[in-house]
Amino acid sequence: MLTRLQEHAHIAVPLICGPMYPCSNPELVAAVSRAGALGIVQPISLTYVHGHDYREGLRLIARLAEGKPFGVNALIEASSSAYHNRMVRWVEIALEEGVRFFLTSLGNPRWVAERVHAAGGVVYHDVTERKWAEKGRDGGVDGLVAVNREAGGHTGSRDPRALLDEIADLGLPVVAAGGVGNPAQFRALMDMGYAGVQLGTRFIATTECNADPAYQQAIVNATSREIVLTERLTGVPVSVIKTPYVERLGTTISPFARRLFQGRRTKKWIRTWYALRSLRQLKRSSVDGANQDYWQAGRSVDVIHDIRPAADIVAEFAAALSEVPA
Numbered sequence: 001m002l003t004r005l006q007e008h009a010h011i012a013v014p015l016i017c018g019p020m021y022p023c024s025n026p027e028l029v030a031a032v033s034r035a036g037a038l039g040i041v042q043p044i045s046l047t048y049v050h051g052h053d054y055r056e057g058l059r060l061i062a063r064l065a066e067g068k069p070f071g072v073n074a075l076i077e078a079s080s081s082a083y084h085n086r087m088v089r090w091v092e093i094a095l096e097e098g099v100r101f102f103l104t105s106l107g108n109p110r111w112v113a114e115r116v117h118a119a120g121g122v123v124y125h126d127v128t129e130r131k132w133a134e135k136g137r138d139g140g141v142d143g144l145v146a147v148n149r150e151a152g153g154h155t156g157s158r159d160p161r162a163l164l165d166e167i168a169d170l171g172l173p174v175v176a177a178g179g180v181g182n183p184a185q186f187r188a189l190m191d192m193g194y195a196g197v198q199l200g201t202r203f204i205a206t207t208e209c210n211a212d213p214a215y216q217q218a219i220v221n222a223t224s225r226e227i228v229l230t231e232r233l234t235g236v237p238v239s240v241i242k243t244p245y246v247e248r249l250g251t252t253i254s255p256f257a258r259r260l261f262q263g264r265r266t267k268k269w270i271r272t273w274y275a276l277r278s279l280r281q282l283k284r285s286s287v288d289g290a291n292q293d294y295w296q297a298g299r300s301v302d303v304i305h306d307i308r309p310a311a312d313i314v315a316e317f318a319a320a321l322s323e324v325p326a
Contacts, residue, residue: 004173005196008122008142009101010069012036013318014196015186016145017203017310018177019073019103020153020296022049023211026057028310030064031208035314040071040103043090050210054090058097071101074112095119103145104136113140124175128156133167143173145198150179152201152298155229155239160189168193181300183320190321199313201298206310215295216307218243224299241295 003014017024017032019042026046029039039061046057061070072094074087091102091112100121104112113123117140124143125136133144146163147156156163160176167174173195180186181202189197204211205219222241229237230246240246 003190003195005143005175008124008173009038009071011038013314013321014175014190015314015317016040016071016103016175016196016198018145018198018200019045019105020200020204021045023200023204023209025050025208025210026052026061026064027210028203028206028208029070030061031206031310032203032314033061033065033068033070035311036068036318037314038069038071038101039065040073040101041094041099042073043087044075055093055097058094058099062097069101070099071103072099073103073105074109075105075107076109076112077106091115095121104141108139109136109141110139113142126177127167129158129163130166133170133172137170137172141172143175143195144170145175145177146194148176148178150299151177152227152239152300153296155237155298160194161192164193178298179300181303183316185300185303186317187320187323197317199300200296201300202304202313203310204297205304205307206313207307208310218295219297219301219304220306222297222301224302227297227299227301230294238294238296239298241297241301243295246294 005014013036015037017029017037017039019040021042022045024042024045029041032039041058041061043054046052047054052060074091076087102112102116102121102123103126104123105126109123109125116123122142124145125141126145126147127133127136128147136144144167146167148158148160148163149156155178158166160179164174175196175198176189176194177198180189180197180199186197201219203209205216218241226242227239228242228246230240231237
């Protein structure tokens with residue numbers, strides 16, 4: 001039986017390669033889709049980090065994916081009118097290029113849902129708790145990506161079971177995001193009732209991902225005890241590998257910055273400042289290899305022991321679904 005995610009995305013395996021700044025290079029996105037799962041484009045990674053014209057980058061991925069579907073991430077928090085206008089244009093271009101699956105993050109997804117639905121597409125929305133899931137539902141999305149406390153990058157606070165129980169009654173398919181690095185964990189979440197699973201950390205440790213090799217090896221070598229949450233990157237907790245740099249810098253923001261985040265007039269300004277700074281830091285540390293500042297990763301590092309082709313990972317996860325429970 002197909003899950004609702006598979007029906008919505010037209011994929012053979014209910015598995016998503018989550019959008020990652022800066023690690024979502026075109027070759028990785030396409031390899032996951034070509035293997036029968038769903039790669040997701042992160043537009044800022046595509047253009048700012050990997051240097052592609054946005055439209056031409058989508059066309060490159062389409063060629064590499066050999067006609068298999070892929071999606072686009074729309075970060076919709078309106079930090080500025082210029083950014084919002086750029087995101088509107090990116091959604092339009094993606095629709096013109098045939099993309100019909102969109103994953104929204106931050107903010108109200110209504111405008112994306114209305115535009116994508118008019119073109120016959122679907123929209124899933126990142127959530128970490130019920131109030132955001134309800135806003136996504138009310139905004140017209142077709143599904144939810146439930147980011148749990150095991151995830152890398154911006155993480156949630158609930159464990160996978162608690163988060164699913166919290167939002168399952170909203171009537172939307174729910175994809176789990178966080179804590180999955182091997183087929184057994186994937187199968188466990190599918191048996192729990194999720195419509196699919198989104199991976200990030202496992203797909204960084206692949207031959208198609210062009211992240212700094214030291215970053216990939218750090219994922220292979222790390223254990224979950226070395227995963228910490230830091231506010232120093234974006235102002236809100238981000239899950240990273242504890243490197244000497246992270247230890248020296250600390251993991252909490254200053255009381256002054258915290259007050260700015262809480263202020264009605266100042267929170268948008270401080271979010272923008274942190275976002276621009278993190279763009280530079282993450283690109284430099286994760287791709288350019290200039291230093292070892294911040295390496296985002298989730299607790300799934302416990303079961304990631306090698307760097308392998310993305311197609312092998314998709315095939316192993318697919319095989320886990322066909323196994324008859326003991």
